[in-house]
Amino acid sequence: MIKFLTQFGHYFLLLKKVFSKPEKPYVYYKQTMHELVFLGLNSVGIITVISFFMGAVITLQTAYNTENPIYPTYLIGLGCRDSILLEFSSTITALILAGKVGSNIASELGTMRVTEQIDALETMGVNSASYLILPKIIATLLFNPILTLISISVGIFGGWIAGTSAGVITSEDFVYGIQYAFIPYYVTYAIIKTLFFAFVITSVSSFQGYFVEGGSLEVGQASTRAVVYSSVLILLLNVILTQLLLS
Amino acid sequence: MIRVIDLDKSFNNQLVLSNISVSFEPGKTNLVIGRSGSGKTVLLKSIVGLHEIDRGEIWYDDILFNKLDFKAKKEIRKEIGMLFQGSALFDSLSVEQNVKFPLDMFTDKNEEEKTDRVNFCLKRVNIINANKLLPSELSGGMKKRVAIARAISLNPKYLFCDEPNSGLDPITAILIDELIKELTEEYTMTTIVNTHDMNSVMKIGEKIIFLSDGVKCWEGSNKEILYSDCTILNDFVFANALAKQLKSSLK
Numbered sequence A: 001m002i003k004f005l006t007q008f009g010h011y012f013l014l015l016k017k018v019f020s021k022p023e024k025p026y027v028y029y030k031q032t033m034h035e036l037v038f039l040g041l042n043s044v045g046i047i048t049v050i051s052f053f054m055g056a057v058i059t060l061q062t063a064y065n066t067e068n069p070i071y072p073t074y075l076i077g078l079g080c081r082d083s084i085l086l087e088f089s090s091t092i093t094a095l096i097l098a099g100k101v102g103s104n105i106a107s108e109l110g111t112m113r114v115t116e117q118i119d120a121l122e123t124m125g126v127n128s129a130s131y132l133i134l135p136k137i138i139a140t141l142l143f144n145p146i147l148t149l150i151s152i153s154v155g156i157f158g159g160w161i162a163g164t165s166a167g168v169i170t171s172e173d174f175v176y177g178i179q180y181a182f183i184p185y186y187v188t189y190a191i192i193k194t195l196f197f198a199f200v201i202t203s204v205s206s207f208q209g210y211f212v213e214g215g216s217l218e219v220g221q222a223s224t225r226a227v228v229y230s231s232v233l234i235l236l237l238n239v240i241l242t243q244l245l246l247s
Numbered sequence B: 001m002i003r004v005i006d007l008d009k010s011f012n013n014q015l016v017l018s019n020i021s022v023s024f025e026p027g028k029t030n031l032v033i034g035r036s037g038s039g040k041t042v043l044l045k046s047i048v049g050l051h052e053i054d055r056g057e058i059w060y061d062d063i064l065f066n067k068l069d070f071k072a073k074k075e076i077r078k079e080i081g082m083l084f085q086g087s088a089l090f091d092s093l094s095v096e097q098n099v100k101f102p103l104d105m106f107t108d109k110n111e112e113e114k115t116d117r118v119n120f121c122l123k124r125v126n127i128i129n130a131n132k133l134l135p136s137e138l139s140g141g142m143k144k145r146v147a148i149a150r151a152i153s154l155n156p157k158y159l160f161c162d163e164p165n166s167g168l169d170p171i172t173a174i175l176i177d178e179l180i181k182e183l184t185e186e187y188t189m190t191t192i193v194n195t196h197d198m199n200s201v202m203k204i205g206e207k208i209i210f211l212s213d214g215v216k217c218w219e220g221s222n223k224e225i226l227y228s229d230c231t232i233l234n235d236f237v238f239a240n241a242l243a244k245q246l247k248s249s250l251k
Helices: A002-018 A025-065 A074-114 A116-122 A128-166 A171-179 A183-209 A215-245 B039-048 B070-076 B095-104 B110-126 B140-152 B170-187 B198-204 B231-237 B243-248
Strands: B001-012 B016-025 B030-036 B055-060 B079-083 B158-162 B190-195 B206-212 B215-220
Touching: A002 A128, A002 A183, A025 A074, A025 A128, A074 A116, A074 A128, A074 A171, A074 A183, A074 A215, A116 A128, A116 B070, A116 B079, A116 B095, A128 A171, A128 A183, A128 B039, B016 B039, B016 B190, B016 B206, B016 B215, B030 B039, B030 B170, B030 B198, B039 B158, B039 B190, B079 B140, B095 B110, B095 B140, B110 B140, B140 B170, B158 B170, B158 B243, B170 B190, B170 B198, B190 B198, B206 B231, B215 B231
Parallel strands: B030 B190, B030 B206, B079 B158, B158 B190
Antiparallel strands: B001 B016, B001 B055, B206 B215
């Protein structure tokens, strides 16, 4: 328990350092642009592929589980839309990014720590925590909502392709279903969740990487811890945010 | 000048440096020597403030460095250049960007001025036509030289080198030593070099501190080291058979 509280304290002290005033805003701006490409744009491919198949499977499973004449077929489209919008695009995307981006951040910072690159920054008088972590947090907070929107669009598109190709729903019914009783707040809800998840992924992974001691073995362990802790926190936050935002 | 007074440093209640008092003079190459694990790197990192010390004082000229807050320390650190054991070049930046980094962070120079300064520093350390290369594309000796170029890009008053020639062949090691000595004299920097390379000791050791188990055991110059009566020092300096023969011939 004491160890947990100590870690918790260190985490907040690190965040305090991260959110201190940047030395040279222009350098931070350049760094943020680099992270937007590295952490955001480079994740579009995997998010697109996963979302497409996710939407396809949701549609087919909804169709096979509601194979009953009393259910109108447009409900398949509606089910696909709400599942993707409410849960899959924000949460599953966050879990995937916790694996991809989280491990990337932890291993990058961990390697910088063990190869004394962070010490070099500190010796120069640079606030290493702020210089290295703040641009990553800003980049993910800016780009992850875009990834979620891409995931929603591609997921629904995947559902439409799968549903119509397998002959479980007509194109008209699917389009009617995804428009039926649409609540725009669900998009806001998905984006709010994404912002929280993005912050958790980046800050927790940075914390794990920044304080690595040892060598390559410890960097690997930190990377694993970053993914595990981020994923668990995402699932926990998912429950809390759902209760707070939808109740 | 850098002065260290009664410095103690421990990790997990284990004393690593005990009661170290020493002064490092400007324009001279000050060497800290000792066996692996003797506390050389801890001393260097304590002096630059990467480790909080348990007791003692660290003076940069007339400023008590270890009592300063982060912001005030930052001002001193802008005058520090440091060469790390593994070079510590930023992997994602090219040679040019690495050397330019301190200029980007701490000066208001325009791009042209910065590029001129980068090229001057790289030329000074004999790195030609490598501006666009990444650290992973450089040899060990080139990495050290680029790290030196980065360290001197802001014209530092203090230069710290942690084992600058570890992992280098003897000829490249001598070149690095000569470069450090030349730069120290050229810019009248206070230079502290950690090493256990005896070639460096003999070649550039104008002032030498010998550490053993975290305690300062001996202080002198490269000429005095040959005639020292300190047994632990002699065991370290004249470790191999050939050197032992040399020592007995000196007697």
